[in-house]
Every structure is written in structure tokens, then in C-alpha cells.
Amino acid sequence: MSVISFLLDGFATALAWHNLLFAFVGVLIGTSVGVLPGIGPMSGVALLIPVSASLTAGLPPEEAAASAIILLAGVYYGAMYGGSTTSILLNTPGESSSVVTTLDGYQMAKQGRAGTALSIAAIGSFVAGIVSLIGLVFLAQPLSELALTFGPAEYFSLMVLGLCAVSGLGGRSMTKALLMTVFGMLLxxxxIDNVSGVARFTYEIPVLYQGLEFLTVAVGLFALGEVFKTIHETGRQSGAIAKVGRVIPTRRDLRQSAGPIARGSLLGFFIGLLPGAGATLSSFFSYVLEKKLSKHPERFGKGEIAGVAAPESANNAASGGAMIPLLTLGIPGSGMTAILMGALLMYNVQPGPLLFSDHPKIAWGLIASMFVGNLMLLVLNMPLVKLFAKIIETPSQYLLPIIIAISVFGVYAVQINTFDLVLLVVCGVAGYFLSKHDYPLAPLVLGLVLGPMIENNMRRALTTANGDFTIFLSEPLSLLFLLLAFLWIALPLLVRKRGRQVVVSEEY
Amino acid sequence: MSTRFDRYSSVVFTMIGVFFVAESGSISASAYGSKVGPNLFPLGLGILLILLSLRLFWEASRKKSEQKATPAVDHRRLISFVVLTFLYAVVMEWMGYVLSTSLFLFCAFWLMNKENWWKSAMIACSFSLLVYYIYVDGLKGTLPGWPAWLN
Structure with missing residues (x-):
């Protein structure tokens, strides 16, 4: 079958009425979560994994996985969009990728053009979603065919490259990021070791035999960690919320932002493909690019519409682009995609080159749902933007305890034991203190998800080579990946030695 | 203040690394049909973790403590929340979902804001009842029911 007919099948999956409903619910919850202070996209998705599991409980396994992942992807896009809403209306970015949006977005809001900024952000995200959809359609098949030729040695090295890339860019201190990665893999x-069946570090404690559950750790680190942070810091007062005003953009606004949206989408997509770079860096780059290209660079920072359109399209395109290594190679390149991968693994779906042949319904359904989800965002957000602005005002007195209660409910619903609840609280406290002191959490989650896969591939490669470690260097592709990984770590160190400022992504 | 945390945490991570290295000694060093045993990966990672922690310690002790403008913090509120959440986690199976959740939410609302406790109690009870009945009766999920000692 050709790519197009697969894609049409995907649309058939995504447009089934229950999946439309899931996408709608996902986008709706995602936007609310993104708008709410204190929960970002990552904790939003982590929180909703258990909810999606219970919502899809009645469906056959394959369909349940497709629906759940459609719901979670919807939450992801929704939360990204919700994050921009707060950066425009409140000058407080919901997540690091919309920091740049505050520069011009809040200025526009002050001039009474908040509605225009919000709708341009939605239109930009929609266009970007389509660009990354087209990219996915064309790249998915060739990339997964390439990945099928990989042996365990290549896989091992490619995953090492992924981890190094994320750690190299993932925070202020590379040592801390690497430390978190290694710690995640150790956890x-x-x-039970799934190659030899030997129990490791379990000490005859029954709950430890299945290992630390990824979901518990992720919800604890991200959702509870953020709640504890908000509880601890009392001094923060949010400013006044700007009035939304006219929502429909004028023709002039559209004309001015068409170019930035197109450039932002393309740039964002390609940056998103790289592991570790992600949404933050792409929004930053596209803003700088627009400022360079603009005839009136002095208008940036004073409410220029291009300064909202470009970064918003770029960060959305990047989140679409980040799906490609996840779906085709099975390697998540960011904390967010690591969480989505954990969700897929929970449904016994292994992302990677075989995904497209083993579970075409899930793979293409997800790709099609990206389109549907973005369309829904557009349709939902233009009329409802005023309602979402109201959500910001939810009193934190009720909000924070309810987030804890939902986390506990979610983890218990999936795990059904007290040990995981205690682990959840421990991870919450650890997550708060680690992120407070600039230890990035995304590499930890990435290590936790990738650890077993890296180990399997390493041991398979070593077994075929009779324990000879040079196999990773003698396979040309594997050597290339390892070299790239080394460069990724070494170059920033060298640059820093020379005293130059290194652009650091702070995507947690 | 930031570097002090880094020094403490590097010591903790070193200890974790040493623990994993030492304990991987008791795991089989070979597997059937392979020279590579299940001990290799944790052993290697443990060593890496120790090396990275030493580097972190070195970095932290070299760097001067920088005073960051930190937002005002409320230690008591954080500690009471952590303790409360922990208690909630531990007693949930024993007390049942509805009772423990209502109690937890009520106490948590009260910790956040002492006014309006009547409204807090209403929200706490309706949230837990709603979640319980939707999830258990509607979606056929499993949550700890009403405690045995109540019947």
C-alpha cells in the first residue's frame, strides 16, 4: 500500500467518532492544563496517562492504544497552546517554549490586541501542525526502512547519541544533566532483567520485581514536584490579566504574519527532528530570524505580530518534528516524547521502525490525529479563548490539593498498590528539590525509558561479538553515532572554555 | 546556597553509585550462552554515576555560592503538605478511597486557606464521591471501597 492510502486509513481511525471525542477531550483538557498555573505540558500528559488508560479500558487493545495516544497527543498540543495563552495574557510563560512569546505577545495584549495575538498563535500552530504532518508522511517510511537495517550495535550507539544530545543541551550544567541520565538508567x-530473568536489586521485596513504574516516577517528578514548588513559594503574585478583546485577526495581521508562520514552521520542524533541541530552541531561533529579516527590527519587543506568529509556529512544528525520531526510530528526543513513549509502552506498543508495519493503525492514526487535533485547537480556541482566560483565575487553594488528589488517583488506578503511592510522594519531593537546584528532570525520565532498551541492545551486540567491546567501533554507522555523541558533549565544553556564551535550552 | 545542595547531592549520588557497584557484584556475571551477564550494565552505570558525582562535587566546590533572589518560601506549609500527602498515600487502602480523599482534600484546603471551611468540606466530599462513583461504577475501575470496619 502506498503512503497515501496508509494516511487515509489513519484518517479513518482518527475520524472514528470516539477518537474525535478523545481528541476533543484531550485538546480541551490540555488547553485548560496549559492555562492553569503550576502544571506544564509534561506534567499534564503524565497526569492524564492513567486517566486515558481508564477511559479506554473497554476497547480492544489495539484501538485502546490508538485512542489513548490520540488523547495524550491532544493534551500535548493543547497544553502547548495553553502555555502561550498565559504568556500573552499574563506575561507568565506556561512552559519554556513560550518564553519568547511573552516578548511581543504581552505587549500586544497591553495595546488591547490580545485576541489577535491569541488567534495568530492558534493559526500559526495549525499551519505548523500541517507542515510537520507533511514532513512525517514523507519521512516516516524511508526512516523506518533505514532503521530496520540497524543491528543492536547501531541501536545502542544511536540511543547513546540521543541521551548525549538531550544531556548536552538540557539545562545549565551538563554534569547535572548527565548525572540525571545515568541515575535514570540505574533506576x-x-x-527482573528481561534478558536473563535474573532479579536485580529487588531484595525479595515483591513490588520491586516489576521495577519502578515509569508512570509513577514521571507523575511524581513533574506533577507533584510542580505542586510542591507552588506550595513552597508563597511570594508569587500573578499580575492582572489583560482583556482579550477582538479575536478575529484583520487581513493586515494575516498578511504580516503569513511569512513568519511559514518560516517558523519549517525551521521549527527541522530543529524538532534533532534530539534534545526541541521546542524552546526553535522558538528562540525563529524569533531571532524574524528580527533579522524584518524591515522594522526596532518594532520587535513592542508588540510586533511577527514576534508572536513565528515562535508559536516554530514550537508547534518542533513538537511535531520530535515525533519523527520517536515513531520511526523508537528513540524519544525530549522529556515530552519520552513520556509519550512510556505511554505507548504501557499499551505494549513498541515505537520504532516496526511500528508502521506492526501497528499501522496506531502510527497513522496518531499522525492523522495531529491534523485533527490542530484543527480542533483552532476551532476550539477562537471562540473559547475568553473562557480559557477565566480558568487562569481558578483559586490555587482548591487547585493544588486537587492536582495532588488526581495524581494519587491516577497512579493508584493503574498500579493498585500502596508502594507506588509512597514512591509517588518520594518522587514528588525529589523532583521539587532537584529541579529547584537546576537538575533537569527530562534526562532522568529519558534514562528511565531508554535504559532497558540500551541495555538489551548492548548485551545483544556484545553477545554476538563474544564480549568484545570493539564491535561498537567496528560497525561504521555505530562508530558515526558514537562520534557524534562524543562531539555533542565535547563541543559545548570546548566552546565554554573559550569563554563564549552557549545557548542553552532549558526545557525540563 | 545552591552549591551546598550540589555538594550534598553529589555525596548522595556517589553513595548511590557505590551501592549499585557493590551490589552488582552479587549478580551473576554471565548468562546462558553469553559472556555478558546482567551485572555489567548496572556496574558500568554505577561507576559512571560515581565519576559524574565527583565531577559535580569538584564543580560545586570551585564555584562560589551565588546569591540568587529567591522568592519567599513557606517551609511549614511545604512540610505539612508533604506529610499530609504521605499519610494520604499510606492510609488510602485501609480507609477506603472516599474517606481518605475527602479527609485529605479538606485538610489540604484548610492548610491553604483557613476561611470558608464549609465550602472546602463540600468540595472535598463531592470531588471524592464523584471520582469514586464515576470510576468504579461508570468505568468499572478498581479503587479501595468503603472500609470493612465501617460496615
């Missing part, structure tokens, strides 16, 4: 070794 993943607890439980």
Missing part, C-alpha cells in the same frame, strides 16, 4: 535496572 531502570531495578527489577
Amino acid at each position: 531502570a535496572t531495578i527489577g
